[in-house]
Amino acid sequence: MSARLRALADALVMLALAAYAIPFFWQLLTSFKPEAELLRVPPLLPSRLTLEHYRVVITQSLMPRALGNSLGIASLTTLLSLVAGVPAAYAVARLPLPGKRLLLLAIVASTAFPQIATVSPLYLLMRALELRDTWAGLILVHASFALPLTIWLLAGFIREIPIEAEEAAAVDGAGLIATFRWVLIPLLAPGLASTALLTFLFSWNEFLFAYTFTVSEASRTIPVALALFPGVFEVPWGDIAAASMLASLPPIVIVVALQRFLVQGLVAGAVKE
Amino acid sequence: MTSREAAARRRALLCVAPTLIALGALTVYPGIWVIWLSLQRRIPIFGVSRFAGLENYAFLAVDPRFWSAARTTAAFTLGSVALEVVLGVAAALAIQGQRRGRRLSISLLLLAWAMPAVVGAKLFEWLYHPAAGLINVVLGYPINWLGDPGVALPAVILADVWRTMPFVAVLCYARLLAIPDDVYEAAQVDGAGRLATLTRITLPLLGRILLLAVLFRTLDALRAFDIMFVLTGGGPAGTTETLTVYAYRALFQTLQLGFGSAVSVIVFALVMAVAWAYLRLLRAGTVAA
Numbered sequence: 001m002s003a004r005l006r007a008l009a010d011a012l013v014m015l016a017l018a019a020y021a022i023p024f025f026w027q028l029l030t031s032f033k034p035e036a037e038l039l040r041v042p043p044l045l046p047s048r049l050t051l052e053h054y055r056v057v058i059t060q061s062l063m064p065r066a067l068g069n070s071l072g073i074a075s076l077t078t079l080l081s082l083v084a085g086v087p088a089a090y091a092v093a094r095l096p097l098p099g100k101r102l103l104l105l106a107i108v109a110s111t112a113f114p115q116i117a118t119v120s121p122l123y124l125l126m127r128a129l130e131l132r133d134t135w136a137g138l139i140l141v142h143a144s145f146a147l148p149l150t151i152w153l154l155a156g157f158i159r160e161i162p163i164e165a166e167e168a169a170a171v172d173g174a175g176l177i178a179t180f181r182w183v184l185i186p187l188l189a190p191g192l193a194s195t196a197l198l199t200f201l202f203s204w205n206e207f208l209f210a211y212t213f214t215v216s217e218a219s220r221t222i223p224v225a226l227a228l229f230p231g232v233f234e235v236p237w238g239d240i241a242a243a244s245m246l247a248s249l250p251p252i253v254i255v256v257a258l259q260r261f262l263v264q265g266l267v268a269g270a271v272k273e
Numbered sequence: 274m275t276s277r278e279a280a281a282r283r284r285a286l287l288c289v290a291p292t293l294i295a296l297g298a299l300t301v302y303p304g305i306w307v308i309w310l311s312l313q314r315r316i317p318i319f320g321v322s323r324f325a326g327l328e329n330y331a332f333l334a335v336d337p338r339f340w341s342a343a344r345t346t347a348a349f350t351l352g353s354v355a356l357e358v359v360l361g362v363a364a365a366l367a368i369q370g371q372r373r374g375r376r377l378s379i380s381l382l383l384l385a386w387a388m389p390a391v392v393g394a395k396l397f398e399w400l401y402h403p404a405a406g407l408i409n410v411v412l413g414y415p416i417n418w419l420g421d422p423g424v425a426l427p428a429v430i431l432a433d434v435w436r437t438m439p440f441v442a443v444l445c446y447a448r449l450l451a452i453p454d455d456v457y458e459a460a461q462v463d464g465a466g467r468l469a470t471l472t473r474i475t476l477p478l479l480g481r482i483l484l485l486a487v488l489f490r491t492l493d494a495l496r497a498f499d500i501m502f503v504l505t506g507g508g509p510a511g512t513t514e515t516l517t518v519y520a521y522r523a524l525f526q527t528l529q530l531g532f533g534s535a536v537s538v539i540v541f542a543l544v545m546a547v548a549w550a551y552l553r554l555l556r557a558g559t560v561a562a
Contacts, residue, residue: 006372007372009370010371010374013370013374013378014374014377014378017364017378018381021384021385024388026396026399039404040405041407044407084292085292088288088291090288091284091285091288095281095285096285097286103289106296110300112492112544113304113544114495114496114540114541114544115496115498116496116498116517116521118299118300121302121306121307122299124530125299125303141299144295144298144300205388207503208498223389223391223392223499224391226391227503240395247391252387254387255383255384262383263379263447267443
């Protein structure tokens with residue numbers, strides 16, 4: 001194929017993918033469109049751009065509060081599932097764990113677990129423990145739900161680390177904690193980043209549990225706040241578009257800036273066994 | 274057993290203890306509890322709470338709404354997964370063929386995948402707007418995408434495919450990158466054309482990862498909730514109400530804790546059965562390969 005034809009083919013693929021992202025860019029454009037022009041299409045392009053929708057969303061809606069809740073809940077969920085997941089993955093990958101096969105089977109099975117199956121008992125449990133509408137309740141549920149995938153991914157990454165490094169540390173008299181701190185964690189860093197990103201995205205995006213266990217702005221996360229975005233007389237499409245963009249901000253940053261780790265985690269989740 | 278081995282085992286158990294406690298309390302215990310709940314008649318607002326045996330399941334067997342939801346779930350899953358596989362493989366092949374801009378291409382795809390399903394639903398709600406939605410403006414013909422029972426399910430499927438196809442594409446793309454160049458060179462030496470290379474070499478090599486992608490996507494489609502709950506709420510006329518949406522509405526909108534749990538248990542069993550079938554298929558594939 002000639003160089004020119006190649007360049008053309010590349011451009012066509014890029015164009016097709018740009019077209020694929022139109023739903024997103026259309027919403028982005030909508031979020032900057034003046035209110036009066038929203039329902040008056042064509043023309044597709046606005047006469048001017050405005051920050052009015054963002055001003056309304058930030059000053060008059062519960063979105064900022066939901067943004068804070070989501071950031072806190074997703075970060076703490078990630079932290080908790082790594083703190084519990086790293087030692088567990090290490091035991092699965094390296095230590096003589098009794099009943100390892102059974103545990104692995106349970107882990108694989110629970111990644112297939114549908115949330116709807118446990119939402120009713122968890123609701124009763126949350127109510128009994130007075131964890132409804134709290135960060136703690138949602139963090140516990142999210143972390144336990146994310147844990148099987150966390151362990152699965154991390155165990156795969158740990159197996160890729162040459163065991164000699166740990167053996168050398170053991171010869172030098174390092175205990176388990178020291179081996180983790182000085183040998184394992186540094187070598188595991190890229191795998192940890194991939195796993196953390198996927199866990200964070202899961203918690204940030206999760207809707208069913210968040211919708212069921214939250215009642216007020218005290219714990220409502222961003223997908224819930226967006227789903228319940230209020231309209232008084234008519235649907236505020238511009239405000240909803242602005243709110244959607246705010247809700248997509250961390251995922252976008254992750255896709256654009258940390259793509260390598262994200263793809264690595266996605267692929268590892270499917271291929272490792 | 275030497276004391277050193279015993280110590281290693283103790284250490285291993287200590288390492289998994291937090292995980293076992295968390296999964297036990299928040300996954301296994303509720304997983305058993307839901308089965309118990311499904312055998313009860315529990316409607317808290319009327320103060321009803323008694324053991325009902327298999328009554329809920331017996332009712333489901335003759336419940337037209339349940340069967341309608343089961344059909345919708347099947348149609349949604351088949352439609353969504355089939356489209357994702359075709360588009361996902363096509364996108365992966367297209368990106369692999371690119372000389373420049375692969376990273377940007379992956380970014381454009383993953384953009385759709387990474388955002389919350391609720392955002393995806395809001396994006397499409399606006400695209401489907403009967404008067405001002407981009408789709409109808411471009412078509413120049415007013416279709417009531419989310420209000421017409423004839424097109425609502427395809428519309429929901431399309432919104433779901435848009436957000437989840439990139440997952441299939443990225444997995445396939447990663448597998449394509451792992452195929453060594455000499456495989457293609459050998460094919461060229463043997464005089465294989467482009468089509469033959471695609472059907473005889475590339476697609477068979479994608480087989481296994483594709484099966485895995487289909488497994489993950491089927492499980493996700495069977496338990497999908499956010500997209501139809503936010504986009505249509507199960508309507509119009511129940512045409513987009515899947516089993517998960519039906520279970521949710523029974524549980525938290527009509528507050529029938531026992532009956533809703535029975536529907537949840539069915540979804541649970543369905544997902545596990547599909548997962549088991551796929552895993553058997555995958556294992557058979559490993560032996561054959």
